[in-house]
Amino acid sequence: MSEDFKSGFVAIVGRPNVGKSTLLNKMIGEKIAIMSPKAQTTRNKIQGIYTTDDGQIVFIDTPGIHKPQNGLGDFMMKTATSALQESDIIWFVVNADEPRGGGDDFIINRLKDVKTPVYLVINKVDLIQPEEVLPMIADYQAQLDFAEIFPISARTGENVQDLIDNTMDQLEAGPQYYPEDQITDHPERFIMGELIREKVLQLTRQEVPHSVAVVIDNIAREANEKLHVQATIVVERPSQKNIIIGKGGSMIKEIGTRARKDIERLLGNKVYLELWVKVEERWRDKPQALQSYGYQEDVDV
Numbered sequence: 001m002s003e004d005f006k007s008g009f010v011a012i013v014g015r016p017n018v019g020k021s022t023l024l025n026k027m028i029g030e031k032i033a034i035m036s037p038k039a040q041t042t043r044n045k046i047q048g049i050y051t052t053d054d055g056q057i058v059f060i061d062t063p064g065i066h067k068p069q070n071g072l073g074d075f076m077m078k079t080a081t082s083a084l085q086e087s088d089i090i091w092f093v094v095n096a097d098e099p100r101g102g103g104d105d106f107i108i109n110r111l112k113d114v115k116t117p118v119y120l121v122i123n124k125v126d127l128i129q130p131e132e133v134l135p136m137i138a139d140y141q142a143q144l145d146f147a148e149i150f151p152i153s154a155r156t157g158e159n160v161q162d163l164i165d166n167t168m169d170q171l172e173a174g175p176q177y178y179p180e181d182q183i184t185d186h187p188e189r190f191i192m193g194e195l196i197r198e199k200v201l202q203l204t205r206q207e208v209p210h211s212v213a214v215v216i217d218n219i220a221r222e223a224n225e226k227l228h229v230q231a232t233i234v235v236e237r238p239s240q241k242n243i244i245i246g247k248g249g250s251m252i253k254e255i256g257t258r259a260r261k262d263i264e265r266l267l268g269n270k271v272y273l274e275l276w277v278k279v280e281e282r283w284r285d286k287p288q289a290l291q292s293y294g295y296q297e298d299v300d301v
Contacts, residue, residue: 006055007174010167011084013062013111014093015103019123023093023154024048024061027164028183031195031262051180055168058177060087084110089147089167090118096151097127100139108143117147117170121163126153189216191266196231196259196275203255204243211236211284212244226270229263233277236284241277252277 012020025031028048048059084090092111094104111118120140125133133151140146148166152159184191193214200212213234220228233255235241245252252275260273 004054004173005176006168006171007057007177008088008171009058009060009086010089010091011060011062011087011116012091012093013084013107015101015107018093018095019154020061020093023121023123023152023160024059026154026157026160027059030183031266047184049178049183050164051176051178051182052168055171056176056178056180057164057168057171084114084116087116088171090114090116091121091163091167092118092146093121093123094140096122096124096133096136100136100143105143111144118144119163119167120144120146120149122149122151123154125151126156126158188267189219192216192219192229192259192263193231195262195266196233196255196273198262199255199258200233200244202258203251211240213283222272226272227267228272228274230274231276233275234280234283235277236279236281238279241279244277 012024014020025048027050048061050057050059090111092107094100120137122133122136122140137149137151141149147170150159150163150166152163154160193216197212197214200214204212215232215234216229217232218228218230222228233244233252235244243251244255246254256273256275260271263273264271
């Protein structure tokens with residue numbers, strides 16, 4: 001490690017569905033944050049770790065900042081807000097193909113109260129014409145004095161490396177917090193649960209996605225070295241359970257097949273994935289349920 005080694009924490013904030021998790025996965029090069037077109041995909045702070053010979057950036061991908069509607073929403077808002085206080089630089093991610101809206105203004109008002117440098121990251125520029133970028137920059141600049149502005153595409157990688165390099169340059173000299181080959185601080189059990197939940201988000205509609213939690217019940221290595229993973233998908237209503245199971249078990253089979261492939265890629269090991277579905281009414285408003293499903297009140301805001 002060089003004497004000029006730099007390190008620091010970068011919070012990635014933005015309203016739901018602006019591509020924060022896609023950006024994180026693109027930078028880290030592995031799937032550690034789940035991706036879905038539905039809002040409220042990210043519920044916990046996902047720490048991704050980017051390390052080079054010259055420095056290390058620890059990324060905190062926060063839940064999309066929004067007005068909470070239940071206990072889970074309160075937890076997500078506290079999680080996102082705490083990330084602002086823990087970081088050295090904040091990336092405020094917005095959609096290039098959508099005009100600034102109330103959700104963006106809600107976040108900007110929060111950012112006005114922080115002293116941390118804020119970068120404006122305009123994502124999805126591959127979906128608009130180049131001449132549309134400058135008016136958008138001017139509009140956001142009128143709302144907040146940004147330290148840097150980067151139009152990017154998390155999907156194609158356009159300008160992403162420049163964003164990383166600039167951020168690294170702005171960090172101060174510091175320690176290497178994690179080993180160079182570590183890409184997240186979350187245990188494999190957590191990521192497995194997230195990969196299963198991602199498949200539920202991708203394959204189901206209506207209100208099912210927002211009321212789903214996934215619990216990894218047990219992981220065991222069998223005699224043939226295959227991993228036996230048992231997990232429970234928690235929903236709030238019997239009708240949601242029926243949707244996830246599907247006709248003749250077709251939906252839960254598809255969820256399991258897709259999730260198993262991602263888990264095998266993650267672990268580099270053959271996996272037997274066994275899924276159950278459980279109904280727990282209004283679990284998002286029950287503190288004990290939130291804690292048991294991994295949404296712990298561990299932030300002080």
